Amino acid sequence: MPPRIKLLAAIRHASSYPISGSARARNGVIGGCGGTKCTSPFAGLISTTQATSYQRRMNSTSSDSGKDGADEARGPNQDQLPHVSEEAAQTAKILNKRCGDVGGPELEQGTPVEEILKRDKDALKNMPKVLRDEIAAKNNSGSRSFSTYTRQRQQDMQNSGVEPSAAAVAEMIAAAGEIATLEKKGYKFDPPSTDLPRSENLKRRYEPLVDQFTKMLMKDGKLSLAQKHMNMILDHLRTSPPPAVNPTRPLLPGPPTPQLPLNPVLYLTQVIDSVAPLIKIRQLKGAAGGGMSLPIPQPLSLRQRRRTAIKWILDASEKRRDTQFAMRVANEVVAAAEGRSSVWEKRSQVHKQGTTARANLRYAPGASRRR
Numbered sequence: 001m002p003p004r005i006k007l008l009a010a011i012r013h014a015s016s017y018p019i020s021g022s023a024r025a026r027n028g029v030i031g032g033c034g035g036t037k038c039t040s041p042f043a044g045l046i047s048t049t050q051a052t053s054y055q056r057r058m059n060s061t062s063s064d065s066g067k068d069g070a071d072e073a074r075g076p077n078q079d080q081l082p083h084v085s086e087e088a089a090q091t092a093k094i095l096n097k098r099c100g101d102v103g104g105p106e107l108e109q110g111t112p113v114e115e116i117l118k119r120d121k122d123a124l125k126n127m128p129k130v131l132r133d134e135i136a137a138k139n140n141s142g143s144r145s146f147s148t149y150t151r152q153r154q155q156d157m158q159n160s161g162v163e164p165s166a167a168a169v170a171e172m173i174a175a176a177g178e179i180a181t182l183e184k185k186g187y188k189f190d191p192p193s194t195d196l197p198r199s200e201n202l203k204r205r206y207e208p209l210v211d212q213f214t215k216m217l218m219k220d221g222k223l224s225l226a227q228k229h230m231n232m233i234l235d236h237l238r239t240s241p242p243p244a245v246n247p248t249r250p251l252l253p254g255p256p257t258p259q260l261p262l263n264p265v266l267y268l269t270q271v272i273d274s275v276a277p278l279i280k281i282r283q284l285k286g287a288a289g290g291g292m293s294l295p296i297p298q299p300l301s302l303r304q305r306r307r308t309a310i311k312w313i314l315d316a317s318e319k320r321r322d323t324q325f326a327m328r329v330a331n332e333v334v335a336a337a338e339g340r341s342s343v344w345e346k347r348s349q350v351h352k353q354g355t356t357a358r359a360n361l362r363y364a365p366g367a368s369r370r371r
Helices: 007-014 021-031 043-058 084-095 113-119 121-126 129-139 153-160 164-182 208-217 223-239 257-262 264-275 302-317 325-337 343-363
Strands: 279-285 293-299
Touching: 113 121, 208 223, 208 264, 208 302, 223 257, 223 264, 223 325, 257 264, 264 302, 264 325, 264 343, 279 343, 293 343, 302 325, 302 343
Parallel strands: none
Antiparallel strands: 279 293
């Protein structure tokens, strides 16, 4: 079946759009109902739909383009009065100033205040006092801008009887001769008055203990990483509070305890030298005859004693729970300074063994035996 068209609904829907006067005129022409009443039932429908299409076509443009520029909102900085220089330039352009006349100002460089005061006579009466004082100072004929010194250099040169150029050359030659006599052969600058002491002739860049500690921290030849750890250790010793020294395990004589963090290198040196053992126990086989080995104490040098103390500190730091390796070593050094480290127990144990085994020194190689 063909679709059914509901005429009443279409008429009601079409009549809901507004129709202007021109559209009504077109409807009358199209529908054939000029001024009389239409008798056809479809006349209203045709005229209404045609008017709707015309109405939509007329309003298809944007609503913004139809606004007038005068109705738009004006900002606070719009439509301002022109500047004094701009107004003067426009006036000169209108009057068509010729060559020789006072023209308008240059807008790129601006207009000096003096030119404005010359043009406007009324402005001279109302100008500030500062400008009045400047003009009065310029017009004052009693002031002098030049020197009144009467003595001249030419008279001095005439009295000397020598030409200026020759006198200057003579002075330069005399000064050069004096400088040459003051210089000594073999030196560009004067040698120092006193000789430098032997302590100032350093052969090493770092302290011996710091260099030895850094080399023992190094693993797999990574010296830069070991130096980084050493910097962190010294920085921790510098920023940590002064150690509370245990009277039963004192440090070697040195500066007071509160002053130790001020010099971290001295702090580290004093702690390591305090816990370093003086001897080591050497097992000598067959010294007394037979196959039994005898413990014989043997003294250590300064570098050997420090190496043993550093090794003990590194071994004790491995038992700590700190995340960073440098912090574990630094905390172990502080613990050794306060007498809480296990390094002190190892030191006392080695010294006790040496005291017990000192009777075996006669069996040491090179020792004289008494009969």
